[in-house]
Amino acid sequence: METCSLRSQNFLFCMYDLIIIGAGPAGLSAAIYAARRALKTLVLGKEIGGQAIYASQVENYPGFDLIPGFELMDKMKKHAEHLGAEFQSFKVKEIKKEGDIFRVQEEDGKIFEGWAVVLCFGAAPRKLGIPNEDKFKGCGISYCATCDAPFYKNKIAVVVGGGNAALDAALLLAKFAKKVYLVHRREEFRAEEVRVNQARALSNIEIILNSEVKGFKGDKTICGVSIGDIVNRTQREIEVNGIFVEIGHIIKSDFVKNLVNLDEHGQIVVNQKNETSAPGVFAAGDATVVPYKQIVIAAGEGAKAALSAYSYLQQVKQ
Amino acid sequence: MPEIILTDQNFEDEVLKSSVPVLVDFWAPWCGPCKMMGPIVEEVAKRFEGKPAKVAKLNVDEAAATAEKYNIMGIPTFKIFKGGEVVDEFTGVQSKEEIVKRLEKTLQ
Numbered sequence: 001m002e003t004c005s006l007r008s009q010n011f012l013f014c015m016y017d018l019i020i021i022g023a024g025p026a027g028l029s030a031a032i033y034a035a036r037r038a039l040k041t042l043v044l045g046k047e048i049g050g051q052a053i054y055a056s057q058v059e060n061y062p063g064f065d066l067i068p069g070f071e072l073m074d075k076m077k078k079h080a081e082h083l084g085a086e087f088q089s090f091k092v093k094e095i096k097k098e099g100d101i102f103r104v105q106e107e108d109g110k111i112f113e114g115w116a117v118v119l120c121f122g123a124a125p126r127k128l129g130i131p132n133e134d135k136f137k138g139c140g141i142s143y144c145a146t147c148d149a150p151f152y153k154n155k156i157a158v159v160v161g162g163g164n165a166a167l168d169a170a171l172l173l174a175k176f177a178k179k180v181y182l183v184h185r186r187e188e189f190r191a192e193e194v195r196v197n198q199a200r201a202l203s204n205i206e207i208i209l210n211s212e213v214k215g216f217k218g219d220k221t222i223c224g225v226s227i228g229d230i231v232n233r234t235q236r237e238i239e240v241n242g243i244f245v246e247i248g249h250i251i252k253s254d255f256v257k258n259l260v261n262l263d264e265h266g267q268i269v270v271n272q273k274n275e276t277s278a279p280g281v282f283a284a285g286d287a288t289v290v291p292y293k294q295i296v297i298a299a300g301e302g303a304k305a306a307l308s309a310y311s312y313l314q315q316v317k318q
Numbered sequence: 319m320p321e322i323i324l325t326d327q328n329f330e331d332e333v334l335k336s337s338v339p340v341l342v343d344f345w346a347p348w349c350g351p352c353k354m355m356g357p358i359v360e361e362v363a364k365r366f367e368g369k370p371a372k373v374a375k376l377n378v379d380e381a382a383a384t385a386e387k388y389n390i391m392g393i394p395t396f397k398i399f400k401g402g403e404v405v406d407e408f409t410g411v412q413s414k415e416e417i418v419k420r421l422e423k424t425l426q
Contacts, residue, residue, distance in 0.1 A: 073350075140391055144349075146349070147349040148391065150348070241391075
């Protein structure tokens with residue numbers, strides 16, 4: 001067993017075969033494959049399970065016709081752990097290559113060393129970008145309808161967005177709230193017809209199209225929002241208790257922009273073997289250019305990345 | 319389990335009248351991120367064993383009156399109480415280190 005020694009107060013040096021950054025479906029699947037190839041594997045991830053834990057039910061992962069997102073991800077984590085993968089809950093700040101070795105540094109300065117790296121840090125919910133948004137998270141601004149909808153019993157909520165996630169949030173909220181406004185900046189929804197029709201049929205959902213949330217009012221919690229009509233350029237205030245933001249995701253790949261090639265959306269460019277532009281750095285899941293952001297696809301890509309990393313390690317560690 | 323389980327009945331004694339800071343994890347069984355935080359909060363509790371701080375969990379369904387009193391609108395939410403007052407609070411998934419850091423700060 002290789003040692004993990006504390007060389008100075010904050011600097012914990014560890015030598016791994018493979019460091020996986022991110023603990024969603026891609027990272028956990030990569031960890032399972034790496035561990036089964038007897039690679040000394042570390043998973044660095046703040047959010048075990050990634051975006052999938054926010055899904056109340058997953059209905060399209062083969063072998064599970066209906067399973068809560070967190071349960072599926074908990075199974076994946078335990079699977080990887082059982083096979084010997086190690087987990088640390090750190091946020092990575094920087095990755096540097098020195099010779100053949102990668103040095104991965106987390107926010108507080110701890111350093112982990114490895115022979116190869118898999119980037120699977122996924123995507124984060126896109127924010128509205130209005131003042132005080134972070135301050136009101138948990139006090140009326142939510143990015144997780146399944147977590148927070150039950151707090152809106154007999155209250156009024158706004159859902160922002162036009163995709164499936166926004167429609168699902170509105171439909172869920174409509175079960176609790178007395179009124180739900182669904183605010184979308186376009187004329188048409190991107191969401192599936194079935195969901196849109198369900199929303200239109202409910203008397204407590206009011207759809208506001210061609211509009212966006214410009215700001216909100218509130219002291220400790222939210223009590224109102226201002227909604228701007230994009231076409232008529234008018235603005236109005238609506239009394240609400242909370243805002244659910246469902247406007248897609250962004251990839252926070254800035255910290256690797258000097259390491260690997262990214263596309264114009266910040267997605268990591270990979271080839272069919274999940275190799276990035278940097279030898280020894282592999283990538284998988286929602287953070288990459290691979291289309292269709294799905295749990296099963298991320299898991300498959302993670303497996304491929306781990307197998308590619310294994311081939312690379314066989315050469316580099318000789 | 320090293321965490322204290324809070325109810326509407328014991329909240330005052332365990333939290334408000336506590337002589338040491340108390341980290342309260344507001345959670346619910348239907349909240350995926352909350353359940354994922356479960357083992358992390360447990361590790362935090364173990365880390366503070368023998369130290370002048372407590373770690374507690376409050377199920378917002380079972381202790382609904384307390385959750386409402388503290389205006390919980392989203393979970394997981396963490397509040398640190400000291401001398402009966404909220405001295406720090408944060409919402410969403412956190413790393414173990416982040417929670418430890420924030421609780422340690424209140425010990426000073």
